């Protein structure tokens with residue numbers, strides 16, 4: 001070992017001699033050069049080691065995934081926060097990405113199972129009202145009002161629903177069967193009135209859906225389900241991990257992206273949501289994606305600065321893809337009942353809300369809040385979440401909902 005070292009030092013001293021370095025300083029010079037070379041070598045090894053560990057820890061797929069460097073993807077950025085560690089992960093083919101059990105029946109279009117608890121509670125209480133062919137007296141209208149109120153239809157909606165029914169039957173003798181049919185039709189009519197509202201037109205580039213809502217309502221889960229829904233329609237989908245606030249939020253979205261067969265753009269934790277959105281918009285344009293879905297951090301509708309952050313994200317989207325976001329979907333948790341209505345009101349005031357996704361309908365009897373949201377706020381319910389799985393999202397259909405809510409065979 002020592003002889004090797006001496007050989008290298010002699011060699012270096014020879015080079016220094018040729019360069020005209022004085023003989024007295026050559027040994028020291030050679031040692032210095034050797035020391036520097038060894039230090040550089042160690043540094044290089046550490047860097048290579050760190051790079052390979054970093055790559056592995058971010059890899060969502062055992063099969064390997066394509067990563068595109070920020071610079072390749074973005075020509076120039078005018079967003080102030082330059083991201084560290086941007087990744088674009090490529091989707092695995094849909095057939096591989098969706099587990100067989102979940103892909104099984106595809107998206108079952110019925111919301112019947114989702115409204116089961118609401119239906120059971122409502123029907124149980126309406127049983128005596130709609131039994132047989134009895135004459136529907138003013139007292140029964142009062143009773144109906146009470147039942148709807150306690151089924152989360154909300155005060156304003158209940159009063160206006162019952163008033164509409166009373167007025168349409170004014171001066172006539174009606175049976176419970178008449179009222180039952182009229183109630184179903186009126187509920188469906190109110191929901192349909194807002195359901196036909198169309199999202200903003202797509203001028204060019206990918207369609208953009210932005211997903212907002214308070215903490216824990218099911219935004220990220222819904223995005224996973226939505227991605228799967230649109231992938232099944234044959235669309236290419238890219239997700240933006242705009243929740244840079246909560247630890248592991250991007251990781252959670254990555255898992256959903258992989259399951260749904262979508263791409264994802266994410267930054268490291270603590271980054272600027274507007275910067276992630278910017279990069280995602282660029283990626284969606286570059287890849288000619290059909291759809292970009294933007295996740296956002298859960299926020300209290302009462303926090304002004306957080307609402308401002310949402311507006312900034314919207315501005316970035318609109319600048320990069322004119323007209324975007326084409327839909328801002330507000331996710332609300334059905335189990336919170338009337339609170340969902342309050343949240344929808346506040347979000348509608350702060351940022352434009354084009355549609356609602358009502359989640360966790362499977363676990364609650366408070367599904368009546370759908371009617372309140374459509375009726376009072378005139379925001380269409382686009383989808384309902386009926387479970388935690390990839391296929392547990394149902395496109396919302398007014399007639400089907402009204403029918404399922406009052407499922408006749410359960411009414412004696």
Ligand SMILES: Nc1nc2c(ncn2[C@@H]2O[C@H](COP(=O)(O)OP(=O)(O)OP(=O)(O)O)[C@@H](O)[C@H]2O)c(=O)[nH]1
Nearest residue numbers: 215216217218219220221298359360385386387388
């Ligand atoms: N039963 C049921 N659970 C749901 C549904 N949607 C979401 N969840 C569950 O709700 C919990 C919260 O879901 P997330 O998607 O993380 O909610 P989030 O709004 O993204 O939460 P933050 O990012 O923390 O604001 C998870 O345990 C989900 O599995 C649904 O339709 N039904």
Ligand SMILES: [Mg+2]
Nearest residue numbers: 219220243249
């Ligand atoms: Mg989330």
